[in-house]
Amino acid sequence: MSASVDNSTWGGAGAWGANGDDQWGSGGDASRGFNADSDGGPCTTCGETGHTKHDCAKPNIFPGACNNCGEDGHMARNCPQTLVCRNCNKEGHMGRDCPEASTMECRRCGETGHMARECPIPMTCRSCGKPGHMSKECPDKPAPVCFNCQEEGHSAKECNAPRKVNRADVPDVASNEAWEKIKEAIKERDLDDVKEAVQMYVKSLPETTYMDLEDGFRAQNMGLYLIGIERPHLAPTLTNMDLQGHLDKKYTVTYRFSDKPPRPRERDVWPASPEENKERLADGGEVVDRGIPKCSNCEELGHTSKNCTEEKRDNMDKAVVKCYNCDEEGHRVRDCPTPRVDKFACRNCGKSGHSSKECTEPRDPSTVECRKCNEMGHFSKDCPQGGGDRSCRNCGQEGHMARDCTEPRKLICRNCTKEGHLSRECPEPLDTSKVQCRNCDEFGHFSKQCPKPLDLTKVKCSNCQEMGHFKSKCPNPLAPEDDGGFGGGGRGGRGGGHSSGFGHGDTTGGGGWDHGSGAAAGDGGGANDGWGHGAYTETAADDGGGGNW
Known part of the structure; x- marks a missing residue:
């Protein structure tokens, strides 16, 4: 029996399913995986809903006090008052630009008027206490102690002795x-x-x-x-x-x-x-x-990147400051000179306050990317490279799609091809000649009844997503549990998820006609199942199944 799928949860507009000719193929305006009009809480800057504080067009209200004038509601760099130097208390410049001597205290000598880097007193070595050099250049520096064996004269990288285990913090008991x-x-x-x-x-x-x-x-x-x-x-x-x-x-x-x-x-x-x-x-x-450092530059053990002798490499994993308003690097969105773009605005007319499915303006194809040729300016149904008018699969007339059809829904059985009922309600005996096996691709039987050996080339591992083996035989490291889960649509196993593998499904164990790409996946094969066959896929409205009629 096919499991029913609540469109308001999985397939309806505005949720996760496709929304008509939406160029992103996601529900409504779910360009980020959720609706513009979902209840995500009000903006913390203006208190209105429909956007976050990062996309708010109103100026940000700083909750603290300004370091320049002491008033609440803004920061020093946005202060309308004249700047006052915190060093000399004069107006017109900031402390870092002050021409007068600094009143800050030097951390080397403890006197005011200069910083440590400008201190006239020479630095002293923290190893021997003598001036004129740093600890790393100290000639009297004691021999290094091995982290491993606690002996002098070598480092842990060169040590082959057993580690000296310190159990001084363990109580002495019999x-x-x-x-x-x-x-x-x-x-x-x-x-x-x-x-x-x-x-x-x-x-x-x-x-x-x-x-x-x-x-x-x-x-x-x-x-x-x-x-x-x-x-x-x-x-x-x-x-x-x-x-x-x-x-x-x-x-x-x-x-x-x-x-x-x-x-x-x-x-x-x-x-x-x-x-x-x-x-x-x-x-x-x-x-x-191990007690041995690892260099982040050459990836070798025994030294840090500061002491690495190899040429400095570009760190591809290093965080880069990028503005998500203009997509340029080097500044944050709060410092962006480009006017704020409402990412939750209607993709049809560009105005805020509603989504594209609620827009009353005529459809504007100038901002639409065709899903067939990936060019801008037209919808996929009007694509000159294979688009054109499509007929409704419900009434057969052109100019609209089945979901917009005003005629009564036409039910066609995949078993007897007669109208008026679905295959699960068909009074005729099951016609296995219309069933295509997902193992041998022949008609007349289901995959679980296939007399031929299992074709592993059609099995997709739910762990590494590669073909040719099951998850239990996967040579790759096990993926995190939330990547696959239990029975969550595994591709190719026996009796796993929603629409994949041999003869399994959410509610049926295989063998029935109710086998779309929805929640119930029998042995007939849905259009989006693990094998990609689906011999007789019914209309998209039937049994929660997808596919082309």
Whole structure:
């Protein structure tokens, strides 16, 4: 049975669906994913609805006091009063342009009249306390101490010794007392307390390894498990360290209350047996910082960008100030010399206060981009490169579309091709000769009944969006949950989302005729389903389905 779709929610004008000849193919004026007349709250500058404070044509009212005159409602740069210098208290210039000596206090010598960069007293080295040089140039600077082993004479990048683990902040308790604390934390299912108690135990018995702990937990059936997980995408500035300080371990040790993977995405990285897990624990550790900086210029470890010897590279990820009023870089919208553009104005007449679907002015094609040839000046239905008049698929007459048709809706069954009813109401037996299989492209059966092997070239992975495999066999890293979700229209799986994969749908498991690109996707294939077939797609009004009749 086809699931009904509420047009006011998904398909109606002004929501997310297409709005007639709207050149953006989105609902109403939803150029940003929402309506101009949706209740997004009033503008915080003028109090009116329909726009935000960034697009408000009225001047911004500064909520604080002006630094120049002390009055509320504007900033110093917009002050109508004469500028007063905060250094000499004279009018006509600002403090940064003051010709008189500064009254600010120097942070080097503590005297007034100059800043630190103009101080006559030479700077002193913070390492030796002598004047004339900086700490980085100090000849008496003590030898560097390794972050890793705490020895002098080398850096952490050159160090191969185990890290000196400092557990001075861990309380000194006996091993049996620490073990009891571990049991109590397990009963309360508090992993933070578990890890703290484990550190107490290791401090009392420094030679304890992860294998020893795992053997003890399993022998006493304590309900705590140490599981080794491989994390190939660990950041280069991080590493795995065991309890004795050895770095660069392959597996990350995690604390779990179950020896089974709690999430499906962890099944592939979970150890197959306790023996394999024990082998992983021998080469495992917890994630710690390497103590080695990473250069943002050359992406190498061991130095920062300030000390990088390579040529400075352009940082493509660096934030750029760009005005969204004129789309030019170098200034913000508040400083834009171009008059403000109302982005919520009607796209037909350009006036504020209404959307294009409510506009009473004649349609202006001069600002319309054709969806067929991408040229300006005409609608797609009038395109000289394949447009032209289209006939109504309901009454067959030219000059209007089916959604604007004044004639009674004509229902045509996709099973018997007779008028007056839909395929789900058809009294005739199901005619499978009109059904096209989405696996072999042959007519006469559904894909779930296909006798031929599964054609993986038509399967689209819902994780990486590539063809040829399912999500469960995807070699790429798992995408965030909100990118795919559960059953949210996966492309190519068996029994997944709204209109994709083999014989599945929102309400039907496949095998029926009710299979548009709407919420119910049976095995017949909708026009927008995962395989892109849809042998007999009904009118767009039928069953919530899309496609061309």
